Amino acid sequence: MNNDSSKPAASASDRAFALNQALEERGLIPEGYVETFTEVMENDFDPANGARVVARAWVDPEFHALLLRDGTAACDLFGYTGVQGEYIVALENTPTLQNVIVCTLCSCTAWPVLGLPPDWYKSFEYRARVVRESRTVLREMGLDLPPEVEIRVWDTTAETRYMVLPFRPAGTEGWTEEQLASIVTKDVLIGIARPEVQPSSQPPR
Numbered sequence: 001m002n003n004d005s006s007k008p009a010a011s012a013s014d015r016a017f018a019l020n021q022a023l024e025e026r027g028l029i030p031e032g033y034v035e036t037f038t039e040v041m042e043n044d045f046d047p048a049n050g051a052r053v054v055a056r057a058w059v060d061p062e063f064h065a066l067l068l069r070d071g072t073a074a075c076d077l078f079g080y081t082g083v084q085g086e087y088i089v090a091l092e093n094t095p096t097l098q099n100v101i102v103c104t105l106c107s108c109t110a111w112p113v114l115g116l117p118p119d120w121y122k123s124f125e126y127r128a129r130v131v132r133e134s135r136t137v138l139r140e141m142g143l144d145l146p147p148e149v150e151i152r153v154w155d156t157t158a159e160t161r162y163m164v165l166p167f168r169p170a171g172t173e174g175w176t177e178e179q180l181a182s183i184v185t186k187d188v189l190i191g192i193a194r195p196e197v198q199p200s201s202q203p204p205r
């Protein structure tokens with residue numbers, strides 16, 4: 001904590017650099033740890049993973065049931081496990097229910113299926129306002145929901161990591177899992193957007 005209010009706070013990258021240096025000087029970072037972690041973060045933890053899980057749930061009723069019963073086990077079938085994915089809970093949207101995820105304390109997300117949280121997800125503004133005035137915040141972010149759609153905001157706990165399971169939009173009949181996954185974005189998995197079927201995303205006939 002910076003108790004000297006006359007001093008401007010160091011930038012996040014400056015603080016990260018200083019912390020890394022302090023840990024390194026004390027020999028507290030195992031060889032290759034940062035490199036390995038960075039690689040996992042950049043290559044393995046990807047919202048495309050969550051999109052594949054959603055697409056499977058849309059085409060496979062048994063998997064759909066498993067995902068809602070035990071999200072961790074369902075994601076594990078794809079190999080999507082690891083840090084911040086120890087207890088994944090899927091929240092199912094319907095045409096009249098929109099689930100939205102927030103971590104009011106900090107920025108927790110289910111890394112293996114959502115990837116790292118976007119900057120706006122970590123902002124004080126999103127964390128405070130999405131709870132108090134979710135409909136307005138969603139509208140500002142581009143999701144203008146009709147009044148009959150209930151919005152349910154889920155605050156991430158110390159253990160639970162949520163992912164939103166959107167409902168399959170009309171116009172996607174006969175699509176392959178890959179095509180279905182292509183309309184599921186990180187925003188959709190967080191719940192501030194719904195999958196959209198653009199004419200250009202129609203599969204070729």
Ligand code: FE
Pocket residue numbers: 103105106107108109156
């Ligand atoms: Fe958090």
